[in-house]
Amino acid sequence: MTKVTHEFDLYGKHYTLEAGELAKQATGACIVKCGDSTVLLTAVVSKERKDYDFFPLTVDFIEKMYAVGRVPGGYLKREARPSEKATLTARMIDRPLRPSFPDGFRNEVQIVATSLVADQVNAVDTISVMGASAALAVGGVPFEGPLACVRIGRNADTGEFLVNPTYE
Secondary structure (H helix, E strand, O other), X not given: OOOEEEEEEEOOEEEEEEEOOOOOOOOEEEEEEEXXXXXXXXXXXXXXXXXXXXXXXXXXXXXXXXXXXOOOOOXXXXXXXXXXXXXXXXXXXXXXXXXXXXXXXXXXXXXXXXXXXXXXXXXXXXXXXXXXHHHHHHOOOOOOOOOOOOOEEEXXXXXXXEXXXXXX
16 A cells, blocks of 8 residues: 555644555554654454454553653663553543444454654644544445544633643
8 A cells, every 4th residue: 555645734733644654464554643743543353243242342542651752761661551541542532433333343443542752732632533533444444434533622811712722
């Protein structure tokens, strides 16, 4: 697959979606960027349908310490278990995706969101939802997408509503 890039601006922020270059063994994969924040999303779907009475969707959000410029040192040199923020981000990706799959779809689906760069200005959780949807769409997975996610904030001084406000 050749590299495909789509760029757009939304409420003063520049977004980039790239697909076709990384994670070629996954069913679908894409990189989403907003500012310097970058997330790699991969989606893997089993080929055979399982005889489950539920939809086996697994979503993992992996925070890498190098994404914020830290390298594990001292006694523990490995990445730790998922933080509460990582668990909540995985749930935030799961909740809008789960009902968008067709009824009776029982193939195992695993989505992994890996934070590659977190610039501490733009949130990686909102762009992860958009990236998961794009990875499923690139992989040709049947679902009622695409999806997007926004965070709405309110400026305390002016009362103005902000779309995807920065941490500042």
